Amino acid sequence: MVASSRTAVVAAVFGNGALAILKFVAFWVSGSGSLFAEAVHSLADTANQGLLWAGVHRSGRPADGRFHYGYGAEQFLFALLAAVGIFVLGCGVTVYHGIHSLLHPGSLEIGWLSFAVLGISFILDGVVLFTAVQAVNRQRGSKSIAAFLRSTTDPSLVAVLYEDLVATLGVLVALACIGLAHWTGDMRWDGVGSVLIGLMMGWIAIKLGLMNRRLLLGHALSAERESEVRTFLEEQPSIEAVQRLRTRVIATGQFKLQADLDFDGSEIGRGMSGWVRERLPQSTETDSATLENFSAAVGEEAARRIALEVDRIERELKTRFPELKFMDLEAD
DSSP: OHHHHHHHHHHHHHHHHHHHHHHHHHHHHHOOHHHHHHHHHHHHHHHHHHHHHHHHHHHTSOOOSSOTTOSTTHHHHHHHHHHHHIIIIIIIHHHHHHHHHHHSOOOOOOOHHHHHHHHHHHHHHHHHHHHHHHHHHHHHTTSOHHHHHHHOOOHHHHHHHHHHHHHHHHHHHHHHHHHHHHHHOOTHHHHHHHHHHHHHHHHHHHHHHHHHHHHHHTOOOOHHHHHHHHHHHHTSTTEEEEEEEEEEEEETTEEEEEEEEEEOHHHHHHHTHHHHHHHSOOOTTOOHHHHHHHHHHHHHHHHHHHHHHHHHHHHHHHHHOTTEEEEEEEEO
């Protein structure tokens, strides 16, 4: 999962970096507000995807003495910072420039360069978007793309997908508005394009911000998946009841499970019958010390068997539910 995110993010960084340079050159030549909005959009995407790459890289560090569950949540933090960057740099600056162009429309030098840059941008944004869609398809399995985006814990991949979807649509908006300004002679169309592109970036920023809020707060497994975990535990002969089950996301594709379990003492005891038979004192006049030692041995053996049963259950849980990275099963 992390490898897919890294590939999509790196492709986005280089693609959007090249586009930002091209669009700023075209804006400098034409003075178009829509091209300025597109240039700022690509610059914001480049900076934000740089943050996403840093998050993916830093989240891969192993657990240590300070952070026992690892650094996986750093990816959520950097993705949230990227969302804030999109809102401030992308949406804020672009909408401001668009409103200024609407109130004070200026002259435009629209030529072949503007349309050529937009055409190249559409192709490159499309390639980056295609890379992100491929990464999503590798992860989503049988889920629809919409269902995957609602449930995934990979914010970097979602950010790249949304940003480049809006970037591709933004090129079409810029092309339409620049064309209208050129054909009608009304330069306010160019400002309209700038505002529309900025609002699209603002929508994406809010959507990504809410997603990363959910991840940082540590949302639970899906209700369906959590029900499967509960059913598995309740089917174990050694477990009488599952009193409480809690899960939370701790990294991309990784969850922590905590469950309070009522173990069936009679089931554990039946499993010890052979052990007890071998060690049961035979004399009817056994002294108190012998009985005390035997009772202590029985208690210790029962505790050992419960621990072994917990280890077995955890191994099977990890096999059936690989997203459960850490487990805390407690006897209630």
